[in-house]
Amino acid sequence: MTSGPVSSMASLYVGDLESNVTEAMLFEKFSAIGPVLSIRVCRDLMTRRSLGYAYVNYQNVSDAEKAIETMNFDALKEKPLRIMWSQRDPSLRKSGVGNVFIKNLDKSIDNNVLHDTFSTFGTILSCKIAQDLHGISKGYGFVHFATEEAATNAINKVNDMLLNGKKVFVGKFIPKTERLKLAEETAKRFTNIYVKYLTEEYNDQMLRELFQSFGKIMSTKVMIDDKTGKSRCFGFVSFESSDSAQKCIEELNGKKEMANGKKLYINRAQKKAERQEELKRRFEELRQKRVNRYKGVNLYVKNLNEDFDDKRLADEFSTFGTIKSVKVMCDGTTGRSRGFGFVCFSAPEEAQKAINEMNNRIVGTKPLYVAFAQNKEERKELLNAHFINKTNSVLRAEQIPTPMAHSHHPPQLPSHPHLFSAAINPAAAAMAYAANPAMALNAFGGHRMSSNSWNDMRRGRRIKFY
Structure with missing residues (x-):
């Protein structure tokens, strides 16, 4: 039996939703398990578009447990749901306790397979495969266990094992702040340098002779054009110590003039992703300076x-x-x-x-x-706000009941349990309840409402069923 981290609450987090999934669709699916108190699809404040996740609150904890056990990874709108216990306290998520990071995963491994693989080690609070904009796996994911013991056991047993023919890395999850700090410390201890603006005749030996005065060199490599066989005018040098690499940069970068009239550019060698991140950061800084100017x-x-x-x-x-x-x-x-x-x-x-x-x-x-003058983001935000205000005005106008001079009967509400959604006409519902409470309650499938719910409906607020 799955047990949530907070037994007194029957609140579930439902993620990986399609943008067109509504509260009514979720109610229809989750009410099959047991009585649902409330459902909320989280939306952007400006555009009102779905953020891709929702919260489902059951009346009974046992129903919430059953939903996790039987409905996790079920498809809704052809996309599998990701269901877990709602964590109202963010400290548990951010602490990293019981959190495991997995990389080098085969692209065919999805959330369901990842969950089944690691569920043998203990209770899983959540698991997720990172995906790109097209829903394709990025080759890494996360599993959050209820205990640190289960996480440690999973790391010891699965790390360096083959999953779908690929050896995976499984380790303790490191928060972003710590990763950045670790990256900065690693950057200070670099031994590999990148050199550009070399002349075409340069080869590996000439590059070694150019830098050997700064310390012991482990390897050198001048990048060669496959078609012409000539130097592409850049290469890499690997020193034995980081002091040698740093000294080389300090003394030669932008100071050593080559035969082609250019001055050598020397800096720490970076991976492609690291270079892209740095360029992105610099571009954003320049853009912000231009905006402020x-x-x-x-x-x-x-x-x-x-x-x-x-x-x-x-x-x-x-x-x-x-x-x-x-x-x-x-x-x-x-x-x-x-x-x-x-x-x-x-x-x-x-x-x-x-x-x-x-x-x-x-x-x-x-x-x-x-x-x-406004930049693109400011114009977009202003247009979204204008669109939302206009839409809300139309909705409020539509909710004004039409006077019925010759009728003594209140408006009829369809007998359908999904009418708790935003599609209700609050004014009409309030009139129906005032005229015939029993009929109005029956229209909602017998669900009981709090004492202030009908007033809340009349004012256009979200309502809850009990």
Whole structure:
């Protein structure tokens, strides 16, 4: 029998959901086990799109245990569910106690196979195979055991074993903060260096002679072009000690000039993933600097006439302050204005004054629209917020009951247990209950509600069944 970490709670976490899975679909599946108190699909605050996981609260702990045992990895919308006990206390997840990391997994191994492989060592709280955007395994995963003893036993028994013909690594999970700290310490103790801007005639022996004065060299390798047989002008040197590698970088990087007129670039050798991560971090830093540099001084101007160019746009805004740059966006084929452009001032006060004076002013034949320029993320967030507000307004309008001047009967509710979902018309449900409580309760399959639930429904809030 599976036992949850918190026996007094019957709350389950359901992950790996398709984006179109709703509370009603989950209720239909999980209520087959026993009475369900509530279901919530977690959604993005701005877009209201599903985040791919939900919480299911049962009335009885035994029903929750049965759901984990019998329904884990069942398919919903052709995608297997991942069910585990809900951990309200994040300290257990973040502590790393009982958590195991597995890598070099065959791509055919899924969550179900991983669970079956490691369940013999103890109670599993959760297990997951890391996947890419297309749902394909990345070759590594995690298993969280209820006890540290079970995790240690799994590491001792499975590490270096063959799974589907591949030798897997199984070890203790290391939190990200500790991994970063460990990576920094490892980086300081490097012995391999990367060298570029060599000349084409360089070979392994010449590279060794160039660096042998800094310490004992274990190996050298100049990368060769397969077609021409000539040097690709970069290579690698492996020293015996990290002190030798660091000294080499300090004394030669950017200082040693080669016959081709270029100065040697020497740095610590990095793996491809590490280089990509560093480039990504640098790009993000540069992007953020660029955003901050123009924040509050860069204006977006639209509704420009087709004959507008940079000079005319600058003339229109020059009275408000010092303009650092101006650009009218033009069509690539015709060269005519696309009707919008940008004006960058030297100070925020100047930009604000330009907005106050020029927004809605008629220039040429059209009233200009002038506002602070926004980046792609800001525009997307603003559009999402506008869409959500508009959708909510429509929903609220639809929920207003139609007056029935010649009818003495309240609106009828379908007798279906799934009506706890957002599809309910709260106002109609409240009217039905006020007129005939027994009929209204029967419409919900006999489920009992808390004393404030009908008021909550009338106000459009989520309700719970008991």
